Amino acid sequence: MPKVSFYPADKYGDVPEGMSVLDASEKLGLELRHDCGGFATCSTCRVMIVDGVENLSEIDLDEENMLEEAELPTPFRLSCQTMIQGDAVFLIPEPEMxxxxxxxxxxxxxxxxxxxxxxxxxxxxxxxxxxxxxxxxxxxxxxxxxxxxxxxxxxxxxxxxxxxxxxxxxx
Ligand code: FES
Known part of the structure; x- marks a missing residue:
């Protein structure tokens, strides 16, 4: 099973392949915002990819449009749209200053x-x-x-x- 880690919360563990990053974060006890319920229409579930970009699903059109609208470049992804295919490390940006x-x-x-x-x-x-x-x-x-x-x-x-x-x- 893929190993995933989330910082700065320092939560990590094994999750099933094919699980979304959002579901993986919940499985590991994190509460990530996801205002639209996982439909790629809010961008509140954003995470930054620190390692393992090659072990994640490709960005589809819905996600690409939302990332563009929210002005979120690489290495940001929408956790609800990103499926885990191997080991990866994520950063959940702290609330903005x-x-x-x-x-x-x-x-x-x-x-x-x-x-x-x-x-x-x-x-x-x-x-x-x-x-x-x-x-x-x-x-x-x-x-x-x-x-x-x-x-x-x-x-x-x-x-x-x-x-x-x-x-x-x-x-
Ligand atoms: S939960 Fe809204 S875009 Fe992911």
């Missing part, structure tokens, strides 16, 4: 497809630094740094996952 108006302007200047990933990276670093609100002084260099790191990776999914793993201090 508050950004001041000026800081948010910096984030919103990014392309939609990089915004969600950069937000997770910047917030993880800010949490680690003990900050509770993202202010412009933090946001401007932090967004620039994350943007440069992602650009350097040139769409290499494994490198992006490794960066997220490092920043979020996943084992």
């Amino acid at each position: 508050d950004w001041s108006k000026g800081a948010l302007r910096e984030l919103n200047a990014l392309t939609p497809m990089s915004r969600a990933v950069i937000r997770v990276i910047v917030e993880a670093r800010a949490r680690k630094a003990g900050e509770s609100v993202i202010l412009p002084d933090t946001a401007i260099p932090a967004v620039e740094k994350a943007k440069a790191e992602l650009e350097e990776m040139g769409g290499d999914k494994a490198a992006v996952s490794a960066l997220i793993k490092r920043v979020c201090e996943l084992p």
Whole structure:
């Protein structure tokens, strides 16, 4: 049976092949939001893939449309639409932090497809630094740094996952 892990909750275990990531999270005792009940119409069940992208079902049209509408790029997936075919590691992004108006302007200047990933990276670093609100002084260099790191990776999914793993201090 495939082994799956969820961070930062640190829940892991074996789940049947073919089970959705959402069902797997419930089986392991996690309560992931899933407002639309698993019909690919809300995006609240989003997870980030940290490892094992090759062990998951392909993205179908419904999921692709919803990810696009919610501006969620790779490595985000909708857990209700993603079936497990082998070992995989997931990150459930923590609830979003508050950004001041000026800081948010910096984030919103990014392309939609990089915004969600950069937000997770910047917030993880800010949490680690003990900050509770993202202010412009933090946001401007932090967004620039994350943007440069992602650009350097040139769409290499494994490198992006490794960066997220490092920043979020996943084992
Ligand atoms: S539960 Fe709504 S998209 Fe997955």
